[in-house]
Structures are given as structure tokens and as C-alpha cells.
Amino acid sequence: MKQKVVIKSNKYGLIVHMDPEGDYTAILEELKEKFTESARFFKDATMAITFEGRVLTKVQEQEIIDLISDIAHVHIVCIFDTNENTERLYQRVVERNLEDMPKKEGQFYKGTLKKRQVLESEKSIIVLGDVEFGARVISKGNIVVLGTIRGSVHAGAAGKKDAFIVALSMKPQMLRIGDTDAQAQLIYVRKDEKPEAKIAWLDGERIYIDPLTDQDW
Incomplete structure (x- = not known):
């Protein structure tokens, strides 16, 4: 009998492949059965998830996330598609942050930060959304935005010089790492420039912004 669900797991998270033609x-029944059987392997894990095989509605995505969370006690922080660039970012985010960050309120922010909103964290933080113009994110650790930065971000706010900022699209109003501001010409983005994941990092007294795929972490 053909399996309707195939679950794959690695150190980056879960990949759930579903039969595109299945009922x-x-x-849902097969998902419930499989995660009930494997709950002891995932209990209290913090990870992201990728759905493959079929297109789900937002309601269906949430239903499946709730099912997995309730049965296997998995803390799902975000959903990723199978885009290659996003996958690269995902791997780096997890390797450099999730494994070292205990699960604590405030380290993951789900939603878009709008004008005049300020998000501050004592730890590295992952924003599951955009940082709009006029919004600010301040962290004593690293800042990862799984969306677009149009507002102001300050990583390493306690003077941490090896902090970094990552975003799927970086068009910041202000960028700061430690006590150093990015020069205006660095954060200027041409209107015709193709959005891509970028990383901002401090080398000496200068902030560099590079495509994430250029970094050999």
C-alpha cells in the first residue's frame, strides 16, 4: 500500500512529504499515526518544517502544525518552502542560532514589525516576518529576519563585535553592529536590484553586507 506521508528529519528540522493525490x-490520519509512533524522538525539540508534495491552504498548514505539536511536543518556529536560497539560509540560521538558543519567550518573534514598534532581546532573535520602515529591532546577540528589513536593526547591542544580521531581503533604514553604523553607501539598494538573502557583519571598524551564499560559515 502506497504511503500517503513520508517524514524525513535532519539536524535542520522536519520535511513532511504528502501524496499530492491523496485524500x-x-x-491527517497517517500523520497522526506516524507522529504518535515517533513522538519520543522529537519530544520538546525546536525546529522548522517544510511541506512537500502538495499545496496546502493556510488553514491546513496550521491544522497539521497543531497536530504535530500536540502529539510529538515539537516546537515549530516556522515553515519553509523548498526554495534553494531559503534552504541555505535555513541551514545557517539553525546551525548558528537554534542549537545554542534555549527555548525562551522572546527569542522568536512571529509577525511583521510595523512603524513605531520596537523589539528588544537579551539574546539572539529570529523574526518570522518583516521589519517595516520605522520599526526597530535591538538585540545583544544576532538578528535573523526571515523577511525584509526596511526599518532599523542593531545587533550586538552590548558591544558584541562578532554579532551579525541576516535577512532574506535587506533594505534597512539603519544598520548597526556593536558600536558601529553601516555607511550609507553600503545600505543603499538600487531599485532594479534583485532581492536576495544577505548577511551584515563587522570587520574591524567597518560593516560589510554580502550575499549569504558567498559566506563560507
Whole structure:
């Protein structure tokens, strides 16, 4: 009998492949069965998830996330598609942050930060959304934005010079690492420039912004 659900796991998270032609209710039942059997392997883990095989509605995505969280006690922080660039970012985010960050309120922020909103954290923080113009994110550690930065971000706010800032698209109003501000010409983005994941890092007294794929972490 053909499996309607195949679950793969690695140190980056979970990949759930679902039969594109299978009945959705039957898929839910098989998901429930598989995660019940494997709950002891995932209990209290913090990870992201990727859905493959079929297009899900937002309601279906949330239903599956709730099912997995309730049965396997998995803390799912975000959903990723199978885009290659996003996958690279995901791997770096997890390797450099999730494994070293205990699960604590405030280290993951889900939603878009709008004008005049300020988000501050004692630890590295991952924003699951955009930072709009006029919004600010301040962290004593690293800042990862799984969206676009249009506002102001300050990583290493306690003087940490090896902090970094990562975003899927970086068009910041202000960028600061430690006690150093990025020069205006660095954060200027041409209108015709293709959005891509970038990393901002401090080398001496200068902040560099490079495509994330250029970094050999």
C-alpha cells in the first residue's frame, strides 16, 4: 500500500512529504499515526518544517502544525518552502542560532514589525516576518529576519563585535553592529536590484553586507 506521508528529519528540522493525490483526511490520519509512533524522538525539540508534495491552504498548514505539536511536543518556529536560497539560509540560521538558543519567550518573534514598534532581546532573535520602515529591532546577540528589513536593526547591542544580521531581503533604514553604523553607501539598494538573502557583519571598524551564499560559515 502506497504511503500517503513520508517524514524525513535532519539536524535542520522536519520535511513532511504528502501524496499530492491523496485524500486530505486520510493524510491527517497517517500523520497522526506516524507522529504518535515517533513522538519520543522529537519530544520538546525546536525546529522548522517544510511541506512537500502538495499545496496546502493556510488553514491546513496550521491544522497539521497543531497536530504535530500536540502529539510529538515539537516546537515549530516556522515553515519553509523548498526554495534553494531559503534552504541555505535555513541551514545557517539553525546551525548558528537554534542549537545554542534555549527555548525562551522572546527569542522568536512571529509577525511583521510595523512603524513605531520596537523589539528588544537579551539574546539572539529570529523574526518570522518583516521589519517595516520605522520599526526597530535591538538585540545583544544576532538578528535573523526571515523577511525584509526596511526599518532599523542593531545587533550586538552590548558591544558584541562578532554579532551579525541576516535577512532574506535587506533594505534597512539603519544598520548597526556593536558600536558601529553601516555607511550609507553600503545600505543603499538600487531599485532594479534583485532581492536576495544577505548577511551584515563587522570587520574591524567597518560593516560589510554580502550575499549569504558567498559566506563560507
